[in-house]
Amino acid sequence: MRLLYFNSSKRLASTDFSGKTVPPYAILSHTWDGDEFLFEDLVNDTGKTKAGYEKIQFCGEQAARDNLQYFWVDTCCIDKWNICELSNAINSMFLWYRNAAKCYVYLSDVSIPVTEAPRGWTLRKRITSVTVRVPRHQSTWEASFRKSRWFTRGWTLQELIAPASVEFFSLERRRLGDKETLEQQIHEITRIPVEALRGGPLEDFSVQDRRAWMVGRQTTQEEDLAYSLIGIFSVSMDFRYGEGKERALSRLQEEMEKGTPYTILNYSATVNTTPFIVPFDRNTRFVGRESQLAELEGKLFVGALPTKVAITGPGGIGKTQLVLELTYRIRERFKNCSVFWIPASNIESLHQAYAYIAQRLNIPGWDDEKADVKELVQLYLSKESVGQWLLVFDITDDAILETTGLSQAVSLIKYLPVSNQGAIVFTTTDRKTAVALALQNIVELPEMEQDIAQRMLEMCLISPTNEPEVADLLLKELAYLPLAIVQAAAYININKITLRKYLLLLAEQKEEVVDHISKESENVIASTWLISFEQMRRQDTLAAHDLLFMACVDPTDIPLALLPMTSPCEKGIDAIGTLDAYSFVTKRTAQSALDIHRLVHLSTRNWLKKQESLSEWNQVAITRLLEVFPDDNHGNRSKWRRLLPHAKFALSFGLPGQENEARMNLACKHAVALFSDGRFRRWKEAEDLVIQVMETRKRVLGAEHPSTLTSMANLASIFWNQGRWKEAEDLDMQVVKTSKRVLGAEHPSTLISIANLASTYRNQGRWKEAKDLEVQVMETRKRVLGAEHPSTLISMANLALIYQNQGCWKEAKELQAINLEIFSRVLGKEHPSTLTSMANLALIYRNQGYWKEAEELEATELEICSRVLGKEHPSTLTGMNNLAFTWKGRGRDADALELMKQCAEARARVLGANHPYTLSSYTALLEWQKEELEISA
Structure with missing residues (x-):
């Protein structure tokens, strides 16, 4: 709370x-x-x-x-x-x-x-x-x-x-x-x-x-009429915005009948004792595929070995719907079997799904911002004590994947749990991927049989057809593809036309689709899409615009809050309701988000290309993403993590010469978010993005434009955090020199660049050069900004750090004590700058032999950092390192050794084995272990 x-x-x-x-x-x-x-x-x-x-x-x-x-x-x-x-x-x-x-x-x-x-x-x-x-x-x-x-x-x-x-x-x-x-x-x-x-x-x-x-009583969201009664009836339940009021009330009744106990949940707790983490509701119109379902159920949870099965077949044939039905049947058959669904459209969606599972299961370490959640989930589910589970990977095979084919399979295999009580099901259109993941344990999904296709069409149609011959002909034209049948039926229902009329529409579109739209996707899906889309453009412009927008972001997990136009149009038709009615989107009811089938997404993009409007709509997506994409403040992690795949998708398309300020600003935000996300293995991706932005700004805006200088400073920060001091120094010096000439010596941006250069000198042990720069910055900030401005206080703290490294303890102690008092009063005791001041003052006490005072400050700082920033945040790890040294100085050798061991391992995991801070911790650890052996001998 x-x-x-x-x-x-x-x-x-x-x-x-x-x-x-x-x-x-x-x-x-x-x-x-x-x-x-x-x-x-x-x-x-x-x-x-x-x-x-x-x-x-x-x-x-x-x-x-x-x-x-x-x-x-x-x-x-x-x-x-x-x-x-x-x-x-x-x-x-x-x-x-x-x-x-x-x-x-x-x-x-x-x-x-x-x-x-x-x-x-x-x-x-x-x-x-x-x-x-x-x-x-x-x-x-x-x-x-x-x-x-x-x-x-x-x-x-x-x-x-x-x-x-x-x-x-x-x-x-x-x-x-x-x-x-x-x-x-x-x-x-x-x-x-x-x-x-x-x-x-x-x-x-x-x-x-x-x-x-x-x-x-009324609620803004109709489902809230049920959710707001949870406490009144002392139950717990999953929320699924988009499921509708009646379904929400029905589920509330089900929970009341179960008598589910009402307790305060931890963030990661699930509402049922057995987790069922599947983002989609059951498809009530699912028919057929009984032989494949029987085959799948026969392969799962038999014998003592873990099972891996791959379902393969062409796009639109119904792989996802088949495995969705399977999950609900497994839930009914095995009451204590946990079920987890992972959409694997790209590496980011893979990570997000693992992170969500780790949080829902309350796996120890899920909230450590630097932890590899994929590894946490893998290790957790590999424990036999966890019990029975089914893991579904719904793989999107498309050119937009970061890694495709066999390499995509390899990246998945790395994080697959192994348990005698577990089973894993994959869906993929690529047989090579299927073989790599499941060897020969593959279920090929054949074309839907005619009688099953007829049943499916009948279930989807509101009014029964009395033209069986026409229905047979239509199904043949639709290639018996479930997605095509569903879209055709949706159009027929909405527009109240006959099957014969739809056949004529299909024939009219076929030639145009082949010639202009569908070079990569199945012609029949593109045809049914185009018929529905053209009608939607006439009847609900807002829904059509939303679809065109979604074609320019990642097709998986599109938050409703990302859509630029979600209010009802003039006719009172809800845009999302229209898209759902035409079967263009699938609601992720538990996440207030939408998915678009790969072929619908691709058909929409191809239509935009034909209209020569793809660049225009891609720019709309970039502009909207820039509006909602947060800065790298630690508290914005949940938001930027869900938006990262969409920003990456939008930025990945564009022609040379199309670089504009919005695109560059989004790329910069994207890079900074990657860098700040805590997954330092993605520094290279962030570095590449920043370099791209920097070079583009140099070319478009000029080498001395403030935005170009900001990009250079960002790149220097990435180098700095990786311990690449020389590269950081070279960039910092360029920024300082240019900023002084262009912006002026006392401009805030100039002072920041000077402070950055000073920190680079400081980390290289060049104390005299660092001191001269920090004094210059501090005095200027005092005069321009005021003595208690946060920037002035930061300069004061940096100068104190230089003093203490030079052995000037009295001056350092006075500066840090003043700094800590002002930071605590102005920013609060839990502000990161306050914690840094606390750590620095403790370091001065330690170096002067005031062990007790140092320990008190460091213990307080470590507790706050762990709680506010996370247990493996770099600042938390620095606090662990410092406290270990203090314990060592106080004679608490065993405690110091154990804490330094934890710190070294975490730094290796977070920063990398060759990072200077990691090497420093391991050096201290080895020395202390050597001392222990010598004492024992």
């Missing part, structure tokens, strides 16, 4: 209490408006001018009046790009409200003029044998109170019932009363029994009664 607080400098901050004792806190209940303060604003320290920030301030200030340091607000305390965290929050919401010390209801539509504000209590009024106080002038606001939108929203039902203390406030932050004093009014407005409002056990009220409390 993430809680907010205002630090000593009145700066909004947050702390994650997952896995720890949660302190007393206040919680806000309100209705959402269009300008809310969001999670991205919190992590990026932006959004203070938003209207919604007023509610954050109100909640924090009111909590302080009630002697509560921490508070929770739903708009900014949940990372909605993190699917596991969002699922946990939805399932835990009722308990979070119930456990709150105070719940403040902010009624933005209830206003009290200052002259009519409640000033006290003047009389007592007896209601249902309960004595309550009625404020003066209550009649002036009670009418608007009774009509407040808050009483009509779905989620506010549990926010009213769950907390023991609920206080109501007007738009002006004036207290109107609480759940006790306004009990009768609330009862009359909501028809909720007084006993329930007073906290009586919900089990005392029938299911029918509790359902009645939701009558008349």
Whole structure:
């Protein structure tokens, strides 16, 4: 659970209490408006001018009046790009409200003029044998109170019932009363029994009664009408936005009948005891393929050896739908079998799927930002104690893959778990890949039989056909391909035409498709696509535009939040609903995202090429991605990880001379995200991107343009973090020289470049040169920015570091102590710069022999770094290294040896075996081990 607080400098901050004792806190209940303060604003320290920030301030200030340091607000305390965290929050919401010390209801539509504000209590009024106080002038606001939108929203039902203390406030932050004093009014407005409002056990009220409390309430997402009742009925369930209200309510009923216990979930916990991580709902129209299903089920979980099976066949033949049906049958047949689905369209989607599984399973180390989650999942599922599991790799074979064919198979094999209780199923169009993955254990998917195809068509059609001969002819033209049948039936249903009419349309499109569109994809899929798309362009322009946009990003896991146009069009037709109706997209209901079949995606791109509009729409995608792609702030990881595949796809297409500022800026953001993501094995990819951006900016903008200099500085930082000091120095010197001439010696960017050069000198042990530069930067920043500006403090900290390396302990200690005090006061105790100051001051104490003082600071710094940044963040590892040296100095040799061993292994894993920091840790470890052996001898 993430809680907010205002630090000593009145700066909004947050702390994650997952896995720890949660302190007393206040919680806000309100209705959402269009300008809310969001999670991205919190992590990026932006959004203070938003209207919604007023509610954050109100909640924090009111909590302080009630002697509560921490508070929770739903708009900014949940990372909605993190699917596991969002699922946990939805399932835990009722308990979070119930456990709150105070719940403040902010009624933005209830206003009290200052002259009519409640000033006290003047009389007592007896209601249902309960004595309550009625404020003066209550009649002036009670009418608007009774009509407040808050009483009509779905989620506010549990926010009213769950907390023991609920206080109501007007738009002006004036207290109107609480759940006790306004009990009768609330009862009359909501028809909720007084006993329930007073906290009586919900089990005392029938299911029918509790359902009645939701009558008349509304939610923005229709599924929330079910999800907001989770706590009311004491159950847990997966959320699947896009499944529709009826299906969500049906699943809620299923969970109620199971009697699933309601508990606070860890971020990684699953709602069922047996995980079923499949992003798609069961296809209720699936027919046929019984022989292949029987063959597959016969190969799985037989004997004592693990099973690997590959399903192969041409695109559109139904491989994914076959294995999807298989997963649901396995779930029914083996109640304790865990099922995991991994879309393997590219290396990034592969990583994201593994990361999601690691988080949902709560595998130790999943939250270490530098850990290889693919390896974690592999090792975890290889344990026999984990039990029975099925792993599905749905492989997309296309030219857009980073590695294709056999090399793609090799990259998968590296991370496949091995267990006698496990089974792995692959889908692929490439037989060589199938053989590499499953040897001879291959199920070839043949063309669908005519009678099965007829059944499928009948199931997909709303109105039964009375033209069997025409149906046979149509199915033959559609090559009995399931995808083509589904798309054809969708068009027939929407437009209410006959099969004969559709056959004529198919014939009209066939020649055009062969000549212009389908050179790489199956002609029949391109034909059915084109018929539907042309009609969609006429009937729902917004849906057509969304499809064209999605053709320019990765076809897998497209977040709805990425789409630039998701509101209903003039005719009131929902764009996503139209795309779904035409069978152009598949909803990932658990992730609020969409998938597009490879052939639909390719057909759409080919149409754009024919129209000579691919570059234009690719630019639309790049512009939109640039709008939503976050900076490299640590708190934005969930968001950039889901957007990385889409940014890479959009950037991978373009012609020479098409480089514009938007493309270059997105490439730069993409590179920085790769570098900051914690997977340092991807530094080379980040380096290549930055070099590409730098060279393009040199050519387009000029070698001395500020943006070009920024690219050069970014590349120098990548070199610096890899220990490539000479390359970093050369670039830094170029940037400093040019910045001084172009921007001026005191420009902030110039000062940053000088500081970067100083840090490069410092890491090479060139203390005199580093000192001269740092003094210059610090004095200039003091004069230009002020003595307590963060940039000035950073310069002060860097100068102190140089002093201590020169043995000037007194000067270093004074600077670091001042620095730490100001950072703690201005930025907060958990800010990365504060932690750096803490570590630096501890280092000075250690070098002067003040072991106790050093240990206290280092232990505090290490605990905060582990919690805030992650257990394998480079700063955390530096803290481990430092504390190990301090323990060694205090005579705690065994503890020091073990901690340094952990540090060295983690650095090798994170930074690489040849990184200077890794080598330094291993050198110390070997020396200490040698000492231990000598003592033992």
